[in-house]
Amino acid sequence: xxxxxxxxxxxxxxxxxxxxxxxxxxxxxxxxxxxxxxxxxxxxxxxxxxxxxxxxxxxxxxxxxxxxxxxxxxxxxxxxxxxxxxxxxxxxxxxxxxxxxxxxxxxxxxxxxxxxxxxxxxxxxxxxxxxxxxxxxxxxxxxxxxxxxxxxxxxxxxxxxxxxxxxxxxxxxxxxxxxxxxxxxxxxxxxxxxxxxxxxxxxxxxxxxxxxxxxxxxxxxxxxxxxxxxxxxxxxxxxxxxxxxxxxxxxxxxxxxxxxxxxxxxxxxxxxxxxxxxxxxxxxxxxxxxxxxxxxxxxxxxxxxxxxxxxxxxxxxxxxxxxxxxxxxxxxxxxxxxxxxxxxxxxxxxxxxxxxxxxxxxxxxxxxxxxxxxxxxxxxxxxxxxxxxxxxxxxxxxxxxxxxxxxxxxxxxxxxxxxxxxxxxxxxxxxxxxxxxxxxxxxxxxxxxxxxxxxxxxxxxxxxxxxxxxxxxxxxxxxxx
Numbered sequence: 415x416x417x418x419x420x421x422x423x424x425x426x427x428x429x430x431x432x433x434x435x436x437x438x439x440x441x442x443x444x445x446x447x448x449x450x451x452x453x454x455x456x457x458x459x460x461x462x463x464x465x466x467x468x469x470x471x472x473x474x475x476x477x478x479x480x481x482x483x484x485x486x487x488x489x490x491x492x493x494x495x496x497x498x499x500x501x502x503x504x505x506x507x508x509x510x511x512x513x514x515x516x517x518x519x520x521x522x523x524x525x526x527x528x529x530x531x532x533x534x535x536x537x538x539x540x541x542x543x544x545x546x547x548x549x550x551x552x553x554x555x556x557x558x559x560x561x562x563x564x565x566x567x568x569x570x571x572x573x574x575x576x577x578x579x580x581x582x583x584x585x586x587x588x589x590x591x592x593x594x595x596x597x598x599x600x601x602x603x604x605x606x607x608x609x610x611x612x613x614x615x616x617x618x619x620x621x622x623x624x625x626x627x628x629x630x631x632x633x634x635x636x637x638x639x640x641x642x643x644x645x646x647x648x649x650x651x652x653x654x655x656x657x658x659x660x661x662x663x664x665x666x667x668x669x670x671x672x673x674x675x676x677x678x679x680x681x682x683x684x685x686x687x688x689x690x691x692x693x694x695x696x697x698x699x700x701x702x703x704x705x706x707x708x709x710x711x712x713x714x715x716x717x718x719x720x721x722x723x724x725x726x727x728x729x730x731x732x733x734x735x736x737x738x739x740x741x742x743x744x745x746x747x748x749x750x751x752x753x754x755x756x757x758x759x760x761x762x763x764x765x766x767x768x769x770x771x772x773x774x775x776x777x778x779x780x781x782x783x784x785x786x787x788x789x790x791x792x793x794x795x796x797x798x799x800x801x802x803x804x805x806x807x808x809x810x811x812x813x814x815x816x817x818x819x820x821x822x823x824x825x826x827x828x829x830x831x832x833x834x835x836x837x838x839x840x841x842x843x844x845x846x847x848x849x850x851x852x853x854x855x856x857x858x859x860x861x862x863x864x865x866x867x868x869x870x871x872x873x874x875x876x877x878x879x880x881x882x883x884x885x886x887x888x889x890x891x892x893x894x895x
Contacts, residue, residue, distance in 0.1 A: 517547025
């Protein structure tokens with residue numbers, strides 16, 4: 415049948431159900447998850463019907479008839495189960511079963527039993543229509559078009575248990591993250607999504623107009639500067655789980671709207687944050703997956719403690735395969751698209767980005783970064799030209815970013831001034847001046863360690879997904895004209 419014929423047929427089926435008195439109720443109480451019903455499995459013998467009554471609800475994913483028996487396959491978030499029924503069980507409504515369509519949401523009351531073949535079932539003596547599916551669902555055996563999965567996630571969730579499992583696991587990951595931070599005395603806070611001055615990262619913002627103020631404001635690219643204001647105000651341990659918005663490319667690891675957690679702890683430095691980060695990720699992996707080791711696209715990734723640690727310079731010497739003699743630096747810089755007189759730290763940074771990142775499969779902390787691309791980070795205590803910053807790489811992907819935070823207001827003002835000059839030279843991602851943030855530092859901000867983790871990327875790793883779109887319920891996709 416054509417799609418129009420299918421729709422009309424299903425609409426007629428709905429009308430027939432309504433005319434038979436089977437109408438959608440306002441609520442359906444006392445529902446037992448199917449997984450809970452399945453706990454009866456070892457208690458029932460083949461062919462046995464228990465007196466125990468249950469009520470379940472879910473999506474109809476299968477229907478077949480065998481003589482005077484009808485079999486329905488029902489699926490909810492926790493699992494699936496077979497429903498059996500006969501005319502003498504349902505009475506007058508038995509004949510209306512044929513007006514049910516795959517995809518309909520129904521509720522069933524009945525007794526727990528096992529078929530003669532040993533399949534746990536529910537012998538139904540009552541059913542309710544809870545929602546009518548007017549459009550046919552894709553065949554469960556057929557792979558959905560990937561664009562359809564992203565554009566119409568509700569179809570993907572209805573037909574693909576693996577998708578549902580991914581987002582249940584995502585919720586467990588975030589819950590475990592909150593549990594870890596709350597137990598360490600961190601206070602969860604909120605930052606404004608709309609900001610008069612954006613900051614905290616090198617990124618292009620989304621801009622909007624606030625009519626009430628007649629001003630241009632920006633969607634937050636990072637919560638960093640607001641959370642550091644809270645540290646300046648005396649809140650010693652804070653975190654937020656928030657959406658960030660960056661007007662950048664869309665690919666397998668980037669979405670313009672993404673979720674991250676950021677934490678800030680007074681009186682801590684980079685190395686304290688490093689220890690906390692590996693402990694938190696180890697905790698999350700065990701809570702969300704039940705193991706410290708997870709399969710990621712054919713590779714076993716271990717979150718066992720401790721994680722590997724290397725300076726950026728050590729990583730380049732080990733993995734880049736190039737000479738780092740002083741006379742070679744101008745040639746290397748030119749090959750990386752950098753000025754010939756680029757500083758040694760900047761050349762190391764370029765080599766790391768080009769040759770090393772993708773080789774870091776097991777969790778690896780890379781620390782000590784060039785000062786020029788870290789305008790919010792404290793200068794290294796013993797290495798001029800470098801700052802106290804780390805990034806954590808897993809499966810060739812940056813997962814976390816952390817600093818010993820820059821809390822000197824005069825140094826911060828000077829760094830902002832350099833960023834402003836960069837903007838004048840055409841660098842759209844350079845950091846704008848934030849005078850109020852400098853003022854907050856002027857009131858006294860203690861030594862602080864800060865951390866940011868991309869939650870979407872963490873979910874990718876712990877669910878083995880290759881694309882960020884597979885872990886976002888509603889990823890950004892181009893509109894169909």
